[in-house]
Amino acid sequence: MWGFKIAKSQSINYDRNDKEIMRTVLDNEPSLRVCMACGGCTSTCSAGNLLPTFNIRRLNTLLQRGEYTQLRNELNNCMLCGKCTLVCPRGVNIRNIVLNTREALMKYESDTI
Amino acid sequence: MNPTPFDIFVLPFTVGMSLLFAYLILKYASWIWYFDRDDKLKILRGLFSLKSLKAAKEIFLESLIHRKMFLVNKRLGYMHMSLAFGWFLLIVIGAVEGHTYMGGAAPFYFPIFFVYFVPDDESFFFARGFVQLMDAALLLVLSGVVVAIVKRFYKRIVGMKSTTQLRLRDKMVLYSLWLIFPLRLLAESATCGLHGSGGFLTYPVGQLMAATLPLKAMEYPLWWVYSIDLCLFFIGLPFSRYMHIPTEMVLIFFRNWGIRLKPDNPILEEVMVLSCPRCGVCIDRCQLNTAVGNHDTQAVYFLQRIRNSEEHSAQAKNCLMCGRCESVCPVGIDLNAIRLRHRQNFTPETFVPQYNNAEARKVDVVFFTGCMGHLVPKTKDAMVKILNASGDNYWFMDADGGVCCGRPMKLAGQTAAAEKLMAKNRQSIIDSGARTLVTSCPICYKVFREDYNLDIEILHHTEYIKRLIDSGKIKVGKLNTAVAYHDPCELGRGAGIYAEPRAVLDAVATLTPVPDECKNSLCCGGSLANLTLPSADKMRIAQQTMTSLTTNHPDVVATACPLCKKTLNRTQMAPVADVAELVAEAMKE
Ligand code: SF4
Numbered sequence: 001m002w003g004f005k006i007a008k009s010q011s012i013n014y015d016r017n018d019k020e021i022m023r024t025v026l027d028n029e030p031s032l033r034v035c036m037a038c039g040g041c042t043s044t045c046s047a048g049n050l051l052p053t054f055n056i057r058r059l060n061t062l063l064q065r066g067e068y069t070q071l072r073n074e075l076n077n078c079m080l081c082g083k084c085t086l087v088c089p090r091g092v093n094i095r096n097i098v099l100n101t102r103e104a105l106m107k108y109e110s111d112t113i
Numbered sequence: 114m115n116p117t118p119f120d121i122f123v124l125p126f127t128v129g130m131s132l133l134f135a136y137l138i139l140k141y142a143s144w145i146w147y148f149d150r151d152d153k154l155k156i157l158r159g160l161f162s163l164k165s166l167k168a169a170k171e172i173f174l175e176s177l178i179h180r181k182m183f184l185v186n187k188r189l190g191y192m193h194m195s196l197a198f199g200w201f202l203l204i205v206i207g208a209v210e211g212h213t214y215m216g217g218a219a220p221f222y223f224p225i226f227f228v229y230f231v232p233d234d235e236s237f238f239f240a241r242g243f244v245q246l247m248d249a250a251l252l253l254v255l256s257g258v259v260v261a262i263v264k265r266f267y268k269r270i271v272g273m274k275s276t277t278q279l280r281l282r283d284k285m286v287l288y289s290l291w292l293i294f295p296l297r298l299l300a301e302s303a304t305c306g307l308h309g310s311g312g313f314l315t316y317p318v319g320q321l322m323a324a325t326l327p328l329k330a331m332e333y334p335l336w337w338v339y340s341i342d343l344c345l346f347f348i349g350l351p352f353s354r355y356m357h358i359p360t361e362m363v364l365i366f367f368r369n370w371g372i373r374l375k376p377d378n379p380i381l382e383e384v385m386v387l388s389c390p391r392c393g394v395c396i397d398r399c400q401l402n403t404a405v406g407n408h409d410t411q412a413v414y415f416l417q418r419i420r421n422s423e424e425h426s427a428q429a430k431n432c433l434m435c436g437r438c439e440s441v442c443p444v445g446i447d448l449n450a451i452r453l454r455h456r457q458n459f460t461p462e463t464f465v466p467q468y469n470n471a472e473a474r475k476v477d478v479v480f481f482t483g484c485m486g487h488l489v490p491k492t493k494d495a496m497v498k499i500l501n502a503s504g505d506n507y508w509f510m511d512a513d514g515g516v517c518c519g520r521p522m523k524l525a526g527q528t529a530a531a532e533k534l535m536a537k538n539r540q541s542i543i544d545s546g547a548r549t550l551v552t553s554c555p556i557c558y559k560v561f562r563e564d565y566n567l568d569i570e571i572l573h574h575t576e577y578i579k580r581l582i583d584s585g586k587i588k589v590g591k592l593n594t595a596v597a598y599h600d601p602c603e604l605g606r607g608a609g610i611y612a613e614p615r616a617v618l619d620a621v622a623t624l625t626p627v628p629d630e631c632k633n634s635l636c637c638g639g640s641l642a643n644l645t646l647p648s649a650d651k652m653r654i655a656q657q658t659m660t661s662l663t664t665n666h667p668d669v670v671a672t673a674c675p676l677c678k679k680t681l682n683r684t685q686m687a688p689v690a691d692v693a694e695l696v697a698e699a700m701k702e
Pocket residue numbers: 034035036037038039040041042057087088089090091092094
């Protein structure tokens with residue numbers, strides 16, 4: 001009538017997320033906890049340089065949200081070159097997080113099929 | 114001809130020895146059976162060739178004399194040599210003695226118990242000589258046993274900071290080994306004491322025993338105990354680390370026949386794992402031990418875990434693959450390759466690189482700086498300056514970034530994914546039509562040389578620069594700078610390039626010596642091969658390495674790897690520069 005309507009909620013219910021993979025990854029590589037989302041990794045990333053849609057900083061967010069499909073697609077682009085790990089001011093071992101996440105995703109998928 | 118001597122106490126020894134032989138023959142046969150066709154053919158061709166003679170010589174030098182171990186550590190070398198070579202002499206001289214006495218028809222237990230059966234017959238050929246020689250060999254072994262026992266309880270006596278930890282089973286076999294030779298001395302001396310015979314060792318010990326002990330009652334039981342102890346050792350051997358004795362010899366033959374460790378064939382790895390005598394030489398070489406305090410991941414422990422089928426994935430990942438242990442391992446085990454084999458390859462099917470290199474340009478020389486090269490822009494700029502001055506028609510392949518060389522992927526165990534990355538670069542290089550590929554990253558250099566199958570010349574930038582200087586294509590002056598050179602692991606131990614960077618540095622600056630150089634150089638700690646090392650620990654290793662590099666107070670620490678430069682620079686202990694930077698600075702326009 002007045003052009004108003006009730007918007008769909010944009011909030012994310014974290015309780016409903018599957019945190020299993022995040023927990024596995026954090027157990028194996030706890031350094032992810034100190035990430036401050038500065039984006040240093042993304043700006044140096046060798047793969048991101050060639051493929052601007054690839055953003056490694058988002059890894060942490062996707063992992064926490066349990067958005068596994070997108071996570072897997074993103075991670076498939078990483079070349080494990082290790083540049084991100086070298087520039088990270090917090091000493092986050094991003095390369096090992098990528099490895100662990102890929103491994104956990106593989107396991108998770110073979111378990112849920 | 115003498116009648117064949119026999120006593121029931123030879124049975125434990127005979128049974129133990131026969132079981133051991135049977136076990137070994139089955140084991141050897143199963144290894145050969147499971148080799149692939151290619152390897153079997155190599156064995157067939159090698160068996161009756163000079164290669165077998167070479168192997169025999171190597172067995173003599175390494176398994177008996179322990180030449181390489183002497184080079185690393187003299188006292189440890191003596192310990193292993195006296196035990197192995199002394200025992201070998203006892204067996205050989207004993208066999209000659211026994212067969213001389215029996216006219217060539219001695220049963221195989223006879224030489225072992227010769228003194229009991231022939232206590233005072235000195236009528237046969239060279240009898241006195243044999244007695245003295247056997248005593249000398251026994252003394253040699255006993256001296257080794259003493260060092261071994263002392264080493265167990267006081268390891269520094271052999272100049273080691275750490276020795277290996279043992280399990281119960283190993284301990285039992287170890288004690289039975291220690292006992293063999295003292296028991297032999299006691300048994301032989303007892304018999305000699307009763308008959309007033311013996312050599313320079315067994316005669317006085319025998320006389321002393323005769324004067325103080327009831328020898329008559331002791332002699333026979335002592336021979337029994339000696340025989341039983343031998344039996345225990347032989348039966349325990351296959352299940353203990355002493356399996357390395359019969360395995361190492363086979364490994365040396367396999368290696369000389371040209372059999373190499375392959376990713377898909379576990380047999381040679383099993384042979385290598387069993388060949389490790391746990392000498393512990395690798396422990397003090399490892400900076401994860403000396404700088405970080407890890408006592409769990411060194412080669413000896415890693416191999417032990419594989420052998421005992423214990424969990425070892427953490428150890429597989431926690432290794433710099435610096436090659437410091439491999440370069441001194443007296444058995445020559447391919448430690449890096451084994452480590453890599455145990456990194457899990459879980460490359461997802463979906464790994465399809467969505468990116469490409471820039472379009473190739475037709476040139477003579479391709480320059481590839483690599484991912485890490487982009488983190489050290491000064492090196493990159495220096496190389497551009499040098500390449501421009503060289504007059505070569507070149508293409509800076511990844512000037513604006515490019516696909517990674519694939520080695521970091523491979524080092525993470527992801528072989529299939531690494532292949533896909535390599536294919537991209539291989540195509541770009543072939544498309545350029547270049548005859549020479551130059552890279553300023555030793556990590557890339559190694560993978561280009563080993564895995565790319567390019568039939569063009571592949572040069573590390575230090576090799577390329579040396580060539581430019583030698584041919585006068587670039588002119589350099591001498592800087593008033595004292596430099597210490599850090600050998601990158603991948604370039605030095607990994608690819609054997611030690612001379613070129615030093616020659617270049619010698620031309621443009623004053624090279625100062627470093628305590629740990631060339632084969633003994635330390636690792637910067639930044640290695641991409643270590644998948645799990647926390648950044649604080651990497652820093653500890655870098656500091657240890659910088660402390661060594663700055664011993665003689667150089668103005669600059671020079672290196673030839675972007676990753677080394679970046680890692681060492683973080684310590685802030687001295688300025689760090691790539692060889693190329695110094696050359697660019699010293700260049701005359
Ligand atoms: S560079 Fe390190 S701290 Fe910054 S976003 Fe990346 S992981 Fe987080």
